[in-house]
Amino acid sequence: MAQTDADAIMMAKNNYCSGIMYGNSQWDHYWEGTLKRNNLNLGTVSTQMVSYMGNYGLSDKLNVMFSLPYISTNASAGTLHGQQGLQDLSVWVKWMPYEKKLGKGTLSLYGIGGYSLPVSNYIADFLPLSIGLHTQNLSLRAMADYQVGNLFATVSGTYVARSNITIDRTSYYTTSLHLTNQVDMPNASSYSVRAGYRSDRLIAEAIFDSWITNGGFDITRNNMPFPSNRMNSSTLGVNIKYTVNAIKGLSLIGGGNYVLAGRNVGQATAYDGGIFYILDFTHKQKKSTPTSNKK
C-alpha cells in the first residue's frame, strides 16, 4: 500500500515503493483578497502535473520519501503564455515513535520533517501562471492516527518555514514600494483531518485540508497576484487507494478535491490518479505489504 508524507501508513523495512501521479487542477473563480470573482482575461486557469514519487523503509518506524513534479499551466482566455517545467524536489523523513493499543483500537503518533527546493530556474513572479513560488521550504509536522477495526481518523498540524525569493524586477509594490529584487515570503501553517475506511487492500477516506499563510498582503482591486500574497485555502476531498489482487505490490490511487473557501487563491477543482509498485529488498522472504495501523 503506497503512502505519502501526509498519511498514517509506514513502509516496511527495506521496501521501496515508487510510482507516478498525474494531477489536474482548474479554476475560473478566485479570491481577490476576500472578493470572489472571475477574470475574463484568464478564463479557466488549469495546472497539470506529472510527478515521480518514491519512498523507502529504513526501518518499520522510519521512512524517507521524495517527489518531483513536472508542471504546466495554461489560461483558456486572454493572451498570457503558459509556463512549464520541473518544479520542486521534496524530501521527507517520517518517524513513528509510538504505536500502541488504546481502548478498542490503535493510536499511533508521527513526527515528520520535510525540505523542498526548486530544481529549475522557473519564474515565480508570473502568477497565476507560474508553476510555483520558488521558495525553499522546511516543514515540521505532528500527526496522530487512531484506528478501530477498519475505521480510522488522522489529524495533523504542520509549520512551513519558507525562504525569501529573488525575482527578475528590481522593485515591486505590495503595500509600499520595495526597492529590491528580494521578496520577503511569509511562513505558513496547515492542518488536516482525514477519516474513513482502511484495510490491507483498500483505503477510502475523506480529507479536509487547511493552508494558512502567516503574513503577506491581499491582491488589490483588479491587480495581478504576487508571490507574497496572503494565500489561504480550505479544501475538502476524497482519496482512494486500492491494492491490486493480481499483481503483488501494485496499487492504484485516485482522488479529487475542491477549494471551499480561500483568500488570494483560485477556487480550484482538482483530481489525481497514480500507480505505485513496491519492491522488497529484504534478503529473506518477507511480506511486501507495508505495516498499517490496524489490528
Next chain:
Amino acid sequence: MAIALAVLQFSCAKSISGRTDNLAPLSPAKTDTGAGSWQTILLAGPTDFPVAAPLPVNNPLYVAELNEIKGFQKNLSSDDQAKIKYWGAGGVLRWNEIMRELVAKYNLPPYQNTDGTYPFPSSANPFAYPLFPFANPPYAARAYAYVSAAQYDALVAAWYYKKLYNRPAPYAVDSSISAKLPKTTLPSYPSEDAVLAGVTVEMMKLLFPDEIAYIQQKAEEEEESRIKAGVAVRSDIVAGEVLGRQVADKFIARARTDKAGAAAGTQTDWTGFVTTTTARGETPWVSLETPARPPMLPLFGNVTPFLFPATTTATLRPGPPPSTSSTQMKTETDEVYSYIKNPTRDQMRIVQFWADGVATYTPPGHWDAIAAEDFITQNFSEVRWARNMALLNMSLMDAAIVCWNTKYFYFNPRPTQMNPSIKTLTGIPNFPSYISGHSTFSGAAATILGYIIPARASAYSAMAAEASLSRLYGGIHYRSDCAIGLTTGQAVGNYAITRAKADGADN
C-alpha cells in the same frame, strides 16, 4: 537540532533591505551658489514670487528660533534620528521615491461595469471607485514631469534668495547647536527642503488628490527633520514652504490648460480612429481585453510638451509602420511568434526586468529609479538634482506625448491581433502598437542621462536597447515599433540636451 538551526536560518534570512535604505547624507561637491541665475522652466525668473527679507541673526525673534532647535535637540528619539537620516539623503531623491510609490499604488486599470462598459476615474470625485487617478504610463510621465519641473523652478528661486539674503545656517550662528547633517556654506534662508515640501504637497492637489493628507504628513516630517538636525530655523521653513506652494500653483495652472484633462477622449473619438484607419485600407487596432476596453488616453498626443511647442509634436512623429497587409508586416509578426514559441529563461528575465506594467511605477518611473541611484553617486546639490530630474522627466513626458501622438495617428494592431497564437510574457497594454512606449521612453532617457553623466552614456544606451528589445521578446511589439521608438525617443532627448546646454548649470 539541525532542523532548529535550519528554521533559524530561514527566519534570519528574512529581513530584506531596500537599495536606498542606508544612504550617507547628501554632501554636495558644489553648493551651486549661482543657481539663482539658471534658466527656469515656467517662471519668468527667480523673483516671480517675492520672498521677504529674513530677520537678522541678532534679532531676538531669530534667537528664539534657535531655542526651538535646542529644545528638540535636548532629546532626539531614535525615530527623529532615522527621519533626519532619511531626508538627509536628499529631498529631491526622497520625493521622487514617494512619487514612484504613489504611481505604483494607483497604476490599476478600472474593473468593468456590469454592462461591460468601463468607469473612468473622476477628479471631481476622486475617492469613488475607480480611484483618481489611473496612474498609467502617460499620466505617470506627466506627474513626474510636473513635480520635477516645479521643484526645479522653486529651487532656482530659493537659491536666488539664499544668495541675496545670505543668512547662515543656525549651527554657523550658534555653536551650541549640533549639526546632525553635513555642514555647508550655503545660506539656509529660505529652506530648500521646505521649498520641496511645499511644491510637492501642493502638486498633489492636481495629481493625487486622495493622497494630500498623506503627503502633508511627509512634508511636515521633512520640515521638522531639518529643524531637529539644526540645519534650518522655523522662519527658513515657513518662507520656503510658502515659496514652494506658490510656484506649484503656477504649474497647476499650466496643467489645467495643457489638454491632458481631455486625453481620454469620447466614444466619437474612439469610433473615429477605426473609421479613419479603415479608410486608409489598414486593419485598425482592437482591444484584446474582455470585455473590450476603450483605448488608453488616445488624445494624450495633443498635450502641451515642456521642451518644445505643441506644433513640433507632429514633426517628431515618425513615418507609418509597415502596412497591415504587407509582406514586411507578416515577416515581423512571424518574428514575434518565433520569440515566444519557446522563450528562454533569460529572455523572460529581460521581459520581466523592464515590464513595468500594472501596479508598478511605469517605465518613466524605472528610468527615474536608474537616474536617482546614479545621481546619488554624483553628489549633486539639491538644485542640481532637481535640474537633472526635471530634464529627465520632461524628456519622458514629451516622449509620451510624441509616442501617443504616433500610436493614435496610425492606430495599428498588436502582434497578437494579427496572429492570435502569439501568447505573451507580459500583459498586452490596451493601446496601439507602433511605436513602442518603452522604446520611446528609453531612447529619450538614455539620451539626456548620457549628457548628464557622460561616463555612463554607453551603459544607458545598452539599457535602452535592452528595454526596447524586451517588448519584442515579450511578444507584444514588432521590431519596427522598437527600433523606430528608440530613434524617436532620442530626438526628444536631444531637446533636453539643448536646454541643458543653455540653462546655465553647466557653466
